[in-house]
Structure formats: C-alpha cells, structure tokens
Amino acid sequence: MKKIIIALAAVGVLTTSCDDLFTPAIENNLGLDYMYNNSDYADGVLGNAYTRLPNDSYSFIDVASDDAVSNDADNSYRKMATGTWSSQNDPTSQWDGCNGAIQYINLFLTHADKVNWAEDPVASRLFLCREKGEAYGLRAMYLYYLLRSHAGFSADGQLLGVPILHEPQDKDSEFNLPRNTFEECMQAIYTDIDSCLALLPTTYQDVSNDADVPAQYRAMGATAAQYTRTMGSLFFGRMSGGIAEAIRAQAALLAASPAYNDASNTTTWAKAADYAAVVLDRIGGIAGLDPTGNTWYTNISDIENMVSGNAPKEILWRGSKSSSNNLESDNFPPSLYGKGRVNPTQNLVDAFPMQNGYPISDPRSGYDASNPYVGRDPRLQKYIVVDGSQVGVYNTTIHTAADYTASDNSQKDVINNTVGQSTRTGYYLRKLLRQDVNLDPNSTTTQNHYQARIRYTEMFLDYAEAANEAWGPTGTGSHGYSAYDVVKAIRQRAGVGTDNGDAYLESIKNDKDKMRELIRNERRLELCFEGQRFWDLRRWQSNDFKATATGCSISGGKYTTIDVENRKYEDYQNYGPIPYDEVLKFNNLVQNKNW
Numbered sequence: 001m002k003k004i005i006i007a008l009a010a011v012g013v014l015t016t017s018c019d020d021l022f023t024p025a026i027e028n029n030l031g032l033d034y035m036y037n038n039s040d041y042a043d044g045v046l047g048n049a050y051t052r053l054p055n056d057s058y059s060f061i062d063v064a065s066d067d068a069v070s071n072d073a074d075n076s077y078r079k080m081a082t083g084t085w086s087s088q089n090d091p092t093s094q095w096d097g098c099n100g101a102i103q104y105i106n107l108f109l110t111h112a113d114k115v116n117w118a119e120d121p122v123a124s125r126l127f128l129c130r131e132k133g134e135a136y137g138l139r140a141m142y143l144y145y146l147l148r149s150h151a152g153f154s155a156d157g158q159l160l161g162v163p164i165l166h167e168p169q170d171k172d173s174e175f176n177l178p179r180n181t182f183e184e185c186m187q188a189i190y191t192d193i194d195s196c197l198a199l200l201p202t203t204y205q206d207v208s209n210d211a212d213v214p215a216q217y218r219a220m221g222a223t224a225a226q227y228t229r230t231m232g233s234l235f236f237g238r239m240s241g242g243i244a245e246a247i248r249a250q251a252a253l254l255a256a257s258p259a260y261n262d263a264s265n266t267t268t269w270a271k272a273a274d275y276a277a278v279v280l281d282r283i284g285g286i287a288g289l290d291p292t293g294n295t296w297y298t299n300i301s302d303i304e305n306m307v308s309g310n311a312p313k314e315i316l317w318r319g320s321k322s323s324s325n326n327l328e329s330d331n332f333p334p335s336l337y338g339k340g341r342v343n344p345t346q347n348l349v350d351a352f353p354m355q356n357g358y359p360i361s362d363p364r365s366g367y368d369a370s371n372p373y374v375g376r377d378p379r380l381q382k383y384i385v386v387d388g389s390q391v392g393v394y395n396t397t398i399h400t401a402a403d404y405t406a407s408d409n410s411q412k413d414v415i416n417n418t419v420g421q422s423t424r425t426g427y428y429l430r431k432l433l434r435q436d437v438n439l440d441p442n443s444t445t446t447q448n449h450y451q452a453r454i455r456y457t458e459m460f461l462d463y464a465e466a467a468n469e470a471w472g473p474t475g476t477g478s479h480g481y482s483a484y485d486v487v488k489a490i491r492q493r494a495g496v497g498t499d500n501g502d503a504y505l506e507s508i509k510n511d512k513d514k515m516r517e518l519i520r521n522e523r524r525l526e527l528c529f530e531g532q533r534f535w536d537l538r539r540w541q542s543n544d545f546k547a548t549a550t551g552c553s554i555s556g557g558k559y560t561t562i563d564v565e566n567r568k569y570e571d572y573q574n575y576g577p578i579p580y581d582e583v584l585k586f587n588n589l590v591q592n593k594n595w
Contacts, residue, residue: 117131
C-alpha cells in the first residue's frame with residue numbers, strides 16, 4: 001500500500017453550507033493534539049476526505065464507452081479506449097484519491113472521541129455522533145469506488161477486492177499488505193454503513209419543538225435548539241443517513257452483477273433490490289418519481305431556488321452550485337463558439353426508441369431511416385444535438401449534413417476530424433448544458449450549474465434491475481412495486497408509449513430476459529453522460545463494451561452509418577488493474593489476472 005503523506009489542513013466548516021463546503025485553508029503543521037480543543041481543526045481533518053469526492057465533477061468517462069467519443073486527441077479516456085490502457089496508465093484509477101481519503105477518515109476516527117466539540121456537553125456529544133457518522137459513511141463510499149475500479153480475479157481464480165484499512169498509517173506502518181477478498185470488502189462496506197446509520201439522521205433538518213427531535217437524540221437529552229445546532233439544515237450536502245443508504249444500494253448492485261457473481265460473494269439480487277427500496281420507500285415509492293427529474297440539469301426554477309444546500313426533488317445528493325460556462329464552452333458546436341468535445345455516437349442515438357415505445361429495429365415502430373429523428377423518444381432531442389436541432393440562446397439551427405448550405409439563423413457543423421473543430425459522429429452533446437449560456441465573445445454569459453452526485457432516478461433503475469433478476473418483471477418481493485412498475489413510470493415521464501398504453505412494454509412484461517434488455521436500455525438513456533455507462537458495461541460483462549463507436553454521415557438526403565473509433569478492449573479489462581507501481585513495490589499485493 002502506498003504510503004499516504006498527510007498534510008493537515010484546518011478547514012473550518014462547522015458553520016458552512018453545501019455551497020462552500022470544505023474550502024481548504026493553508027496547510028499547517030499544528031499536530032494532531034491541537035484538534036482536541038479546536039473542533040474546527042478536527043472537522044478540517046474530516047474535511048480533507050470530502051475534498052477527494054470522486055463524484056464531484058463530470059469526468060465524461062462516457063467517451064470510453066459506446067455512448068460517445070471525444071474530438072480531443074489528447075483525451076485520456078479516448079486513448080484508453082483505443083489501446084493504451086495499462087496498469088501503468090489507468091485513467092479510471094481511484095487508488096490514490098480514495099486511499100488518501102480513507103487515511104484522513106481513519107486519522108479522524110482515531111482521535112474524534114478526544115475532541116471537545118462544544119462547551120455544552122449535550123451538543124458536544126451530538127457533534128461527535130454526526131462527525132463520526134459522516135466518517136463511517138464516507139469510508140464505505142470510498143471503499144465502494146475502490147472496488148468498482150480495482151476489484152477482480154487473481155490468476156488463481158480468487159475474487160479479490162482491495163486492502164481494508166481501518167487504522168491510520170504512519171512511517172512505521174506495514175505497507176506490504178495483501179488484498180482482502182471482494183466479500184470481505186463488501187462486508188466492511190455494510191458494517192460501516194450500519195455504523196453510519198446508527199449515528200446520523202436520514203436527513204438534516206431544523207426543528208422548533210423538543211418533541212420533534214428524533215428519539216435517539218432526545219434520549220441523549222437533546223433539545224430542539226441543540227439538535228438544530230448539530231444536525232440541522234446547516235449540514236445539507238454532508239454525508240447523511242439517506243445518502244449512506246443510497247451508497248449501500250449502489251455497492252450491492254455492483255456486487256450482485258454478473259462480473260462479481262462468484263460463489264464467495266453473498267450479495268444477492270434480492271438484497272440489492274431491498275437496499276434500493278429502502279431509499280425509494282422514503283419518498284413514497286413510484287409516487288416519488290420527480291415528473292421533471294429527467295431534465296434536472298436545466299430546470300431553471302429548481303436550480304435558482306437551491307440555497308443552503310437544499311436539493312430538488314430528483315436529487316438525493318448534490319454538489320455545489322456555481323455560475324460558469326465551462327460545460328458549454330467545451331461542448332457547444334464550434335459555430336456557437338464551443339469546442340464540441342463530447343460527441344454522442346450513433347450507437348446511443350439508435351438506443352432511443354420511437355415515441356410509441358417500440359425499438360427502432362421493431363417493424364411496429366414506424367421508424368423511417370430517411371427521416372431518422374422524426375417521431376422519436378423525446379429524450380433524444382433533450383440529450384443530443386442532431387441534424388436540425390436548435391441550440392443556444394438564439395435557438396440557432398445546427399445542420400450536420402455535408403452538403404447543407406447555411407441560411408439565416410442556421411449553422412453548418414459537419415463531421416471534421418481536425419481536433420477541436422467539429423463533431424466526429426455527426427452529433428453534439430445537449431444534456432447537462434444550459435441553452436441560455438451565450439459564448440459569443442461580444443456578449444458572453446454564464447449560468448448556474450451543479451453536480452448531481454446521486455439521483456433518485458438512478459435508485460429507481462437500481463431497484464428495477466435487481467428486482468427483475470430476483471423476482472421477475474412483475475414480482476415485488478416484500479415491496480409494493482415491481483421492475484415493470486418502475487420502467488412504466490420512467491417511460492411515461494419521458495413521454496414514451498403514452499398514446500398506445502406502451503404496447504411494447506406490455507408485450508414483454510412477463511419476459512425476464514427482454515425486460516432486462518429494456519431496463520438496461522432505459523438506464524443507458526436516463527443516465528447518459530453522467531459517468532455510468534462505462535461501469536455498467538463492465539459489471540454486466542456486456543459485448544457492447546468492445547463495440548465500435550459509430551456516427552452518421554449525411555449527404556444527398558441519405559443518412560449513412562460510419563465507423564468512427566475501433567475500441568481495443570480485452571475480456572480481462574472487465575476488471576481494472578491495481579496500479580503497476582504498487583504491485584512493483586509490494587509483493588503481497590496481487591495483480592488482477594492478465595494485467
């Protein structure tokens with residue numbers, strides 16, 4: 001295990017909200033004993049773990065999947081997908097960041113009980129509960145991300161995770177540690193989540209009456225004022241019980257998936273469904289699906305009304321809100337002063353069904369190859385700029401046909417493999433972008449954006465996938481809704497199949513295999529460009545992981561599918577590597593097979 005060098009930063013956050021959560025101060029060398037009577041400093045130790053959140057920005061790892069390519073020749077995921085992925089060059093690695101965060105967490109947990117969190121003894125105890133609860137939840141989350149990136153089978157066929165670290169390391173620690181089994185890592189995640197849930201409320205909220213203080217804190221003698229001070233809305237954006245439950249569901253879905261379906265693994269599909277249902281039941285199950293959740297990134301009223309860390313109905317956990325035009329600058333078409341970096345593929349475009357719900361490959365769909373974007377799932381135009389789409393603050397029509405002659409309020413952005421000058425696939429990204437941003441150098445504007453760390457739609461799709469595998473399309477286990485119910489609600493929200501009772505869904509509602517295909521496709525569409533597809537393909541062991549990325553060339557009114565990028569993935573790359581330099585240094589650290 002790499003030796004993690006700790007430079008403590010005093011991060012005063014006891015009185016901050018999500019929107020300026022953990023801004024590190026200048027590093028210092030005050031020493032650990034300083035934290036015992038300086039709670040802000042102690043909180044800053046934990047704050048260093050928050051600053052390493054791997055889900056706090058868009059990596060656009062989608063360009064390493066069949067959903068997108070990059071027009072930037074230096075993009076690390078583009079290079080990875082085309083043959084440079086190795087244990088020495090791994091853009092997906094979470095090894096240093098997650099292990100560094102765990103080191104801070106362990107350091108914090110070792111000393112937290114000695115900190116004088118407040119002069120008021122009841123408040124001090126409540127602060128301790130919250131801070132330790134956050135630490136356990138964060139440690140579980142970081143271990144989950146380590147498993148997603150680095151778990152795999154050794155050469156002798158053993159399913160391994162990563163070394164489990166529950167003590168802080170120093171210069172005298174033993175760093176040559178073996179990897180724990182995948183099952184041991186999953187049990188460590190579950191244990192930490194249990195510890196987190198025993199200490200934290202489901203959500204942070206202010207209370208005005210003592211009777212409204214949750215029973216476990218009331219038993220500690222907490223008044224409404226003390227509870228609000230230590231567990232109130234001020235702490236929105238930090239780890240909560242509800243967030244920890246969602247992380248448990250994510251980890252369980254990973255463990256239940258085909259890539260980890262090993263005799264040593266005790267996490268079942270039913271358990272994964274049950275864990276997702278815990279999250280969903282808190283919002284009323286199917287009734288809690290946000291009617292506008294599939295356009296969360298551009299729901300302007302919701303975005304502008306986010307204050308003090310609160311989140312819209314769709315969002316379980318979010319990052320900070322900030323005004324910028326970086327996403328638009330990177331991804332608007334070049335004719336609108338963007339760089340067009342992320343180019344959706346024809347593979348993804350073909351995954352959007354017709355508005356009547358039928359896949360475009362189904363004769364009943366009514367798909368017309370000579371008018372491929374007509375009558376399609378409304379999400380296609382919401383998420384992807386196709387030929388004829390209107391883009392930007394002036395609703396400029398974008399044309400990607402090679403022989404189109406631009407007219408008023410129209411721009412021609414055809415396929416061009418010159419780096420940074422156009423799309424490689426015939427498509428541009430729309431999802432995540434604010435169309436009210438203006439990049440014109442003479443009148444440049446910015447708009448508010450935020451990162452959705454965990455969406456409830458993801459939890460619904462987690463449940464649907466696991467429930468279908470555990471109990472079939474219409475089975476409910478001990479819950480009040482099925483995989484079929486979830487998919488029906490998500491498609492209705494999207495405007496798919498609303499005119500014909502979603503005849504396609506009804507035709508497959510008793511077929512587990514076809515429902516699996518549909519659930520995976522709905523997951524692909526709903527979560528596109530949010531960093532899910534690459535990991536999903538790996539955990540499913542899908543052949544689409546190696547699919548050639550395709551695009552569309554338009555000329556003479558004809559739409560021709562073209563090969564854009566050959567992917568050079570091998571079967572063993574369903575599991576990522578342990579970093580080469582770690583294996584080189586520590587002989588007890590076994591590498592995954594064939595890396």
